[in-house]
Amino acid sequence: MLFHEYLKKEIFEIVKKLLEEKNLDSNFLKNNNFNVELSHKPEFGDLSSNVALVFSKFFKTSPQKLAELILTEFKGNTDLSKIEVVKPGFLNFFFTDSFWQNQLSKFIKLNNSYNYNLKTKSICIEYVSANPTGLMHIGHARGAVLGDTISSVLEEVGHNVTREYYINDAGEQIKKLNKTILFHFENILKKSTSELTDDMYPGEYLKNIALKILNNYSLNNQSDLKKIENLIIDLILNDIKKDLVNLNVNHDNFVSEKHISSLENINRLKDKLLKLELAYFGFQEKPKNISNEYWEQKKQLLFCSKKFGDDSDRTLMKPSGEITYFMSDLLYHTNKIKRKFEVLINIWGVDHFGYVKRLKSALSNIVKDDYKLDIKLTSMVNLIKKGEKLKMSKRSGNYITLREVTKEVGADALRFMMISRNADKTIDFDFDSLKNKNKDNPVFYVQYAYARCMSILDVSKEKIKEIEKDDFKLDFLTLNEEKMLIKYICNFYNVIKSSAEYFEPHRITNYLYDISKIFHNYWGLGNIDKKKRIITEDDDLTKSRLVLTRVVSKTINKGLSLLKISSPKSM
Numbered sequence: 001m002l003f004h005e006y007l008k009k010e011i012f013e014i015v016k017k018l019l020e021e022k023n024l025d026s027n028f029l030k031n032n033n034f035n036v037e038l039s040h041k042p043e044f045g046d047l048s049s050n051v052a053l054v055f056s057k058f059f060k061t062s063p064q065k066l067a068e069l070i071l072t073e074f075k076g077n078t079d080l081s082k083i084e085v086v087k088p089g090f091l092n093f094f095f096t097d098s099f100w101q102n103q104l105s106k107f108i109k110l111n112n113s114y115n116y117n118l119k120t121k122s123i124c125i126e127y128v129s130a131n132p133t134g135l136m137h138i139g140h141a142r143g144a145v146l147g148d149t150i151s152s153v154l155e156e157v158g159h160n161v162t163r164e165y166y167i168n169d170a171g172e173q174i175k176k177l178n179k180t181i182l183f184h185f186e187n188i189l190k191k192s193t194s195e196l197t198d199d200m201y202p203g204e205y206l207k208n209i210a211l212k213i214l215n216n217y218s219l220n221n222q223s224d225l226k227k228i229e230n231l232i233i234d235l236i237l238n239d240i241k242k243d244l245v246n247l248n249v250n251h252d253n254f255v256s257e258k259h260i261s262s263l264e265n266i267n268r269l270k271d272k273l274l275k276l277e278l279a280y281f282g283f284q285e286k287p288k289n290i291s292n293e294y295w296e297q298k299k300q301l302l303f304c305s306k307k308f309g310d311d312s313d314r315t316l317m318k319p320s321g322e323i324t325y326f327m328s329d330l331l332y333h334t335n336k337i338k339r340k341f342e343v344l345i346n347i348w349g350v351d352h353f354g355y356v357k358r359l360k361s362a363l364s365n366i367v368k369d370d371y372k373l374d375i376k377l378t379s380m381v382n383l384i385k386k387g388e389k390l391k392m393s394k395r396s397g398n399y400i401t402l403r404e405v406t407k408e409v410g411a412d413a414l415r416f417m418m419i420s421r422n423a424d425k426t427i428d429f430d431f432d433s434l435k436n437k438n439k440d441n442p443v444f445y446v447q448y449a450y451a452r453c454m455s456i457l458d459v460s461k462e463k464i465k466e467i468e469k470d471d472f473k474l475d476f477l478t479l480n481e482e483k484m485l486i487k488y489i490c491n492f493y494n495v496i497k498s499s500a501e502y503f504e505p506h507r508i509t510n511y512l513y514d515i516s517k518i519f520h521n522y523w524g525l526g527n528i529d530k531k532k533r534i535i536t537e538d539d540d541l542t543k544s545r546l547v548l549t550r551v552v553s554k555t556i557n558k559g560l561s562l563l564k565i566s567s568p569k570s571m
Helices: 003-021 027-031 051-059 063-073 097-110 138-156 172-190 204-216 229-246 263-275 325-338 350-366 402-409 411-418 442-458 461-468 480-490 492-502 506-528 539-562
Strands: 036-038 047-049 080-086 090-095 122-126 160-167 253-256 279-283 299-303 314-317 343-349 372-378 381-385 427-430
Touching (some): 003 047, 003 480, 051 090, 063 080, 122 138, 138 343, 138 411, 138 492, 138 539, 172 229, 204 229, 263 279, 263 314, 263 350, 314 325, 343 350, 350 372, 411 427, 411 442, 442 461, 480 492, 480 506, 480 539
Parallel strands (some): 122 160, 122 343, 343 372, 381 427
């Protein structure tokens, strides 16, 4: 049992014992979580816990007094050299060197086979789902990498994950796409230089798509466009898929909106909503930005959004009979639930913020099955070159594509940066820093730590053979940097577990950067003091440090592989 589980178990049993001594109910312990975390400063011990702050109210005492009671119960524990109580009630634990050496030994024996003790769930995660109307921009990259990495981490802890892309191949955007392609057809065939109108998609990309179709298919008039509507979507979607593959992003399913939103499915859901009195045929309120003279009331199918705190009832079906995005999303999510997914995760842009509550409210009232819907909203990505923020506008066709960025900085750097911060935080994507070979380039810094490990191990092949025969001791690992590395190594699986629990892969990128920094500092000690080199004249000491180096390399490699980032052996 590694330290995190070990200490949590010890604390849990002590709190339970104290409750029983006071004849208090201990059942609440099951639903109250307390933290056990690594201390990042030596003066605060090796580990700290907020247990007294969490449970003090149940003991009807102050966190400080409860912490002191818990401290007393740890007396006699030979793994600990000291425990401190820090206001307002934190417990700081100082462990012995031998404890950490034993922890490293246990970690090595796990051999990357860790039991997370989680109930396996069937999870559908939807990400990217960019409209097939053009190439993806850098904003799509964040959602793509986030969704793909969350999927990878969830699979690591044992869940059954299905990665999905929802193709918006119906509705107004497809009409606009077809109109744009038709315009380019006519311009090319007539050698015209007519300008695009506001109701068309700008940019050279779609012009090239039109040219590709004309070069490969015989088109005689406008009516032929309908025949190749699916071909247009397929060509664009194939380009999107290529960009995703280049970014090492994968999907298991590509689900068509056109298929999900069949007339039969629409009518079935419409009838259900009407029966449940969640929808009605009525008139939508006039938008504030439209004057009375331009406003015409038309009867349409409305969802009773006001019942759930919305400022107005929302359109499900337009007067023309065409469904809205809202109705389409309800159809798609009910379909996912019918497919027996227990957890639905959506990765959306932050512009969907106001939409989340509406969807959740509607879905919870339509479907009574046991499911969980979690929506992660991704914030903006600012592209920076030469210290200046690049101005982009997809509306005008002036935007930097995902393809361009991947080509310039590489998939590894792009993936690492897109999950370097929590999803709701803005990312400043600095092209120049990502080309630097120093700590300002986080992915280089981590990969270089791995390469540095491998270089050391490569020149120590004979000793490695002896180590593989179990010919080594860990007693010599007493430097502060060595103990810090061991603590980080043994916290690795806890980081993965919490990343999966909260859908936050930035915890892994932060972890990898921190452990790489510690290792670089550890390696640098040898430049100051020969006795602190990894390879020394002392055979047993060298073997101990080589063991530590090898475990660091395996940990970094495992972490990078979870993020689907390469681990080069030399740089």
